[in-house]
Every structure is written in C-alpha cells, then in structure tokens.
Amino acid sequence: MSVYAASPIRHPDLRAMSLMTRRAWWLVALNFLIPGSVQVLAGNRKLGRLGLGATLFTWLLGVLAVLAWFLWRTAALTIVTNSWVLTGVQLLLALYGILWLVLTIDTLRLLRLVRAAPGARFWIAACTVLLLVVSVGTATAGAYYAGITRGTLQSIFGNGASVPPVDGRYNILLLGADAGPDREGLRPDSISVVSLDAETGRMTMIGLPRDMRNVPFSDDSPMKELYPDGYRQCDVSACKLNSIYTEADLRHKDLYPDAASKTSSAGVEATKEAAEGITGLDIQYYALIDMQGFSALIDALGGVEITVEKRLPIGGDENLQGVDEWIEPGTRVLNGYYAQWYARSRHNTSDYDRMERQRELQTAILKQFTPANVLSKFQAIAQAGTQVMRTDIPQDMLGYFGNLAMKTRELPTTSVELTPENSLYPDELDFDDFDAIRALVRADLYPPTSTPTPTPE
Template sequence: MQRARRGQGARRSRLQTRRAERNGRYGRFIGLTALGSLVPGAGFIAAGKRRLGTTLLVILVALLIFGLAVVVLVPPGELASYGGDRQMMLILGTALAAGAVAWLLIALGSHRSLEPDGLTTGKRLAGAAVVIVCASVVVAPMAVGSRYAFTQRELVGNISSSGASNTTPDVDISDPWADKPRLNVLFLGGDAGEGRTGLRPDTQIVASIDTETGATTMISLPRNLQGIPFPEGTPLAEAYPDGFSGGGDPLEWMLNAVYANVPRDHPEVFEGVGDPGADATKWAVEGALGIEVDYFIMVDLAGFEAVVNALGGITVDVPRDIPWGNKSLPDGTCTEANGYIQQGDDQLLDGFQALWFARSRCGSDDYERMERQRCVMNAIVDKADPATLLSQYQSLASAAGDIITSDVPADLFPALIELMVKVRTQPLESLTLDNEFFGSMGTTSSDPDYDQLHARIQEILAGTPAAPEGGETGETTPPPEDTTEATGQSADNASSDRSGATIEQASGETDEPAEEPTEGATDEPAADEPVDAGAVC
C-alpha cells in the first residue's frame, strides 16, 4: 500500500518536473520569439542558425549607422529638401515598404525556427500573436513612413507646374540661387465658387525672399490698383502701351481683373500656357512693383478651411467682433450677420472662422482685410511646426493637393524647401500698399506714380526704406479711411464694397455663408457700421 503511494508520488513529481520543463521551454520560446521579432537575426542565432542570424544583425547595424550618419552629417535644410525630390521619395517609399515586408518575414522565420515540437493549438496561436505585436512596433512605422513618402511624391507632382509658362525664369537646378539674390513668389488667393463669375484673385501678396538668409518681406497689393504698366519687352506692354486701362466699367481695369480679362482679350499671347491668368497677373505685378516675379502659387480658397482644420486651427488676435455670413449692399451698409467671431487676444480659429476672419468685408475697409489676411498667413506659418505637420500630414497633403497650383517646376522643389527652412528662422516683414503708403508719395492706388513706387520698393527690399511713414518694413500701419475708389463712390461705399485686396469678389455678391455657427461665434447681431479697427493682430 505504502509502496503504491510512493509510486504515485514519484509519477506525480516526474509529471510536475516535465510540465515545469515544458513551461520553461515555452516561456523561453516566447521570449526569444519577441526578441527575434524586434531584432532581426537574434532569433535565428538562438535557434542555432548563427551564420544567417549574424548576417542579418550586421546588415541591421550597418543600416542604423548609415541612418544615424545621414541625420548627423547632413544639414537639416538639405535633409528637409529631400521631401521635394520625387525620385528620392519614390526610392524612400519603396525601400521602407520592402523593409517592412522583410522585417515581418524575418520575424516569422525566427518564430518558426524557435517553435518547439508538440505545442498545442492555443500555444501556437499565442506565439504567432507575439510575433505580430512585436513586429508591428517596427513594421507599422515603416509602413506609415512609406505611405507618407508616396503621398509627398504625389503632392509635389500635383502642385508643381502643369504646363508651359511665359514668365518662369531659366535656372540651373544644381544651384538655382547662384545669380538670384532675391526670389519673388506671388501668392494668389482666388474663389470661383457658386454664384461667382469666373475667378478673380483678390488676394495678391508677393513674398520677396533673400536667398542667402531667408529674410522675407511680404508685400500686399490692393486689388483696386489701376493703370498698371506691363514690363517693357513683353507682349502685354505692346498690347497695353498706356498701361492696363480702358473704357467701360472701371472694375474691369483693376489689378484683380487682369487674371480673367487679359487672357480673354489676348489669347494668342498665352497659347500652350498652363495658367494664362497667372502668367498675365505676374507680368502686371512686375510692372506695378518694378521687380521680377519668378513664380506664382495659387490657393483656391474654397478649400482653405480644410487646410486650417488639418492644422488643428490657428491662433490670432481678433481686434474687434468680425461678422460672418453677411454681404455688402450698394449703399455701403451690410445685411445682418449670421454671427460674429469674438474680439480677443490669442483666439483659436477653426477653418470656417479663419476664412471669414480673412475675407469679411462688412464694417471695415479693404486695407484692414489685407492686414487680417497677413495675420492669417503668419499664423499658418507659425502653426506649421514639424510635430503638427507629421501628425496631420495625410489630411494636410490631401487638402493642399486639391487647392494649390503653381508654376514651380517639380525639380526645383528640393531647393525651394531648403530655402523655406531658412525662411522659418527669420521674422516675416510686412509691407501693405495702403492709402497711407500711397499718400506718403502724394498719389493714390487708383492713380499711382509707378516710377516712384518702383524706387520705393527697391529701397525697402534693399534694406534702406525711405523716411515717409507707411512704407517701412516690419510694421503695418492702421488702415485709414479709404478714399481711393476709382468709381467715384463715397469713401464708405468704397471701403466696404470696392477697393483693396480681399479674398472675395469685387461684385458685392453674397459671401458663401455657412449654415451653422461654429465655436467662437455668437448669435447676437450688431450694427455693421464701418469702424476704426485700429491695429490689427
């Protein structure tokens, strides 16, 4: 009896010992499987396949050293410029995708080599789950990086030049800024939405960039600039020997009318050109400012909200309650607003609010709107930090690809991105061509002295601004009462309906109101009388 009991105890002890050994082997298997999934080659070495495992480890270490060397030795600007190289993005995207697949296959191979015989189905599934979880720590970021690379390649293709141009310079891509101390880029904001006849880019801002330092001056042009001379030697100088002027409605001879009217009246000049209106506008801005305009970037403001929303909103100082959802009337008054963007410092605006903050015309003149537009641009630049761009990249790229066009050649984007890295390190200087600016020269925007304007712009860009107020860089002046309306209307009518640079049409048609108010707006209407807004932002 006792012998039988002793025999049962011995068998139980042996079973427990074997179970403990199996559990130990299984635990070791799980641990080595996790290690092999995280460090390619480690699992094969543990499984006895030392030559294969060592080779994989050497390759991994070599790739890590190479990547570290690139990050440490390549200047940040040059590293960022690779984002504009479509060929580099193709190589990077393909390499990351192939690397992710290879990593997963190696993890599965390590798992299979380490797996003990006789495992139950449950334990086999648990081992496979460990492979998936551990490998995904590396594979998932590689897959996302591959997707970003292909998206970036597609984005550059979408927004780069899509046709011929009469106005883009010939540059040596290997050193595009060698003979170009300043790069002048014209930003156009147009809205050809429902209820509007054609596209008139009412927002026109020239970014004049020092290619050595990145220091940038933003020059905001009023849309009611008239009598614009086209540069000598261009076909439009011959077509308009007395400048852009003529009979009929004066609105058809302002700066914002060049985009639609000049290509319509002189199609022979723009045969084969990708964006005839932008080409014509570049020539007009060159004639107005006396500087070469190298490239344009057009933003379709119908999709502007999506970009701001993708950034998570922008922060600006709102100088007063800004109405949204209303329109100007012929007598200079406004219809009742749907709501207001409330006054206050450091206000976070979503895309809807940011668009209305920039485009709202009621209760202000065009020069105040130009200042608000400048504030929006600066806020977007400030918000576009690397962390935000990385976290919101897909939505940003999708929105930008839909609303931005340009005549920048695709192969110039690497150099342009590298230059933009310099721009971000410098404060943006601002120059608004408002009533005070023209008044300091004894002229108006409806009848400017272009020779004097050219000299003033050259002085400002050279860093030696003239003494009269209103033309200094780095500051903007409070917008005075608008008296430059060319149509002979009262100043109030002009300030609320005709002049300046804005993000909507010159027609007085309804801005595109949203059906529902958004956060930061109030439903209580107030009288939309013109006010002295004071300093903006």
C-alpha cells in the first residue's frame, strides 16, 4: 500500500491537486474547531499534544462552568467574581490566544497552498486569516474583559468580612448622593433601606424622607452620645436626616476611625446608624450612588423605561421661571440626562413624590440588569459603574447576592414609603412617632405568618 494512501493527511500525494485542496480545507476547519489536532495529524506532534491538551482543558473548564451555573449558581458566581480567579482566567486566555496564534501560523505552513487548486488558494488563505482573527480575537477579548471585570469589582466593592443575615434578611442602606457646587461636602439626595429576604430574594424598599427631623441613632452609635434625644440642635445649618452625612464627614471623623479601612466613611456610618434607629433594623451594608455619574449608567443600559405620571420641569426655580424643558407624561424610555432629572426634579411636585420617583427609577434599573443586557454592553456598564457606585459589600459575597438578585427580579417589589399619600398607614402618623414607623416596617417585612422567633437572651 502506498504511503500516500495510508496517510493522506501527514503524507499526502503532492501531485493530486484535488486531494491537496480537500486536505487544506480540512486542516483549516480542524485548526479552528480543535486547536492542536492539525499538528497531531500532520505536523509536529509535540506541539500538537500541547495545543490539544490546552484545548481539552479549556473545554473541560467551560463544561464545568456551565454545569456550575445551573447546579451551583451561588458557588459559580462567587468563583468567577474572585479577583485571583479573574487574574487566572485573564492569564489563561492570553496564553491560549498566543498558543492558538502559533498553531494557526503552523497550520498555514502545513496547508501547502501552492499544491491546492489555483482557484481555491485565495479562499483557503482568506478563511484561515478570518478564523485566526475570530479565534485569537475571542481569546484576547476574553482576557481583556476579565481584566476590566477584576478592576471594576475591586474599585466598587469592599474587602471586609462577610456577615450573616439578621432575622433572615439582609438590609442595605442605599444612598443617592449629590455633591453640588452650592453644597459644603456631599449630601444624600435620597435615602432608603433595601431589605432582602435571604432565602427567597423578596425585596422591600423603605423610603426615608431626607427632611426627617429629630431622628434617633441606634444604641451602639457614637453619634447617640452627642444626640441622646435625637438629632436636634446640630452642628450644621439644618438638623435633617440627610445632614447627618455632612456633619459626620466634616466634623466627627474621629468617631469612626475604622471607616476608611472598611471601604466606608464617617458620613455613611452615621447615616446607617440613623437609619437603624428609625427602622429598628440591623443594616449590614451600604451602597452609595453618585448622582453626578448616574446618567452614564442609564446610557450604558440603553435608557430606562418609566411611566411619567405628572409633567416635570427640567431646571427653573420654585416659581417655574427659567425652566429649560419639560418631561411630559406618558410611558417613555428616558436616557441618562432625562432619567436624572426625573429623579431630581423638585418643583411643581412634592418631596414625597420625588422620593417615590427615585424608588421607581431604582427598581426599573434593577429590572434592566439582565445577563443579555449586561453582556452586550459590558464595557460601558463597567466603566459607568466605577463612576457611579461604591459599597462595602464584600467582593466574596457577590456570588450570593448575584444569585439572590436573580430571584428578586422574578418577584414583585414592595415599598414602604413614609409619605402622607402612602395608604399603608394613617395620614396622621407623625414622623416623630418612631415606634409606629418601626411597627410599619416590621409589618411589611414579617407578616404574622412569618414573624421570626425571638433570639434567646
């Protein structure tokens, strides 16, 4: 038997032009589908075994990742958001991209294009180059995005220790911060507590009026020593809830010496303790959204769909003089600029309406964080995220909260708004009646059928 017939791939008959053409197409396809196989079949077997081993290892990791996503989603998310794992993925993809480049160049040598049919040579070469761009480009892009992800997560999330839920819930202080040019320091423009059921993901948003006065601090708060009877006669111009952040940051940093090491600040910690005093909840974490960069995140998501109930002015004063334009009623997709004004507009409407709009916008944004949306606009969202948000949620809890967020998206979000229009409580409820406010919050979080068992003293 001829050696050509026995091994047409490794020892082809160079005189058979049609055979050489078919062989070239086969090698191009194999190099793209199973990198390393070409060298095992037709070239340097040592190089081929290296490429084939790397390919099979990469496939194995991919299969395990898919299985983990469906079977152990929390663990999978925790692993892929770990900085060391992301560094390893970035290095692995970069090395695999280089190896694939070497294998493709070697494959191009093994094709022996001059022996193929003249009319097919250009197309074989062009296809090889195109698949080279696709394959190596994909590996390079994967390494690049792994690096972006690592940097984004490190810049946004904390590195503290994880803490367990309290009474089956995680409570997160959500601050919408506004550091305008007419303000001394940063001041929260919206304040709310997001309470998540640690098992089901059911979410309740508790809106706290920024103008609330005489607020109490939690018993273990150092601010309570300064204001044992509530936040009154303070060191700033107005003794309101949103002034606590400014006062603590500008005048009482010494009360919170460990705040910076916990990826927090004196203002955040003091506001968190005030929110605990108001709601009666233990608040484990905070998330601060900078309104100055808020529009970038909305634009990165492709806008946000909102039903505008009332005509809202952009700019202008309390007498509606100097209004630039109006946000008209109706269901519309708002870009970052208009969404920011939808949340901020304060004239021709009450501050309580404004609170409800902010909560509505936050919920709408959460619903738009779908895997498809995030993946398709990943780089823009990642860049916007570093400008918009910071939090002390530990990076190693991202897997848990990511899985919980997927459950949350499938459930209705309830809201406890401390506003006169809220039908959850009588209109005559006084904001100074903090016992009534705590009872209102607890009634929503723990209906009679799910009241947690008191912890033994």
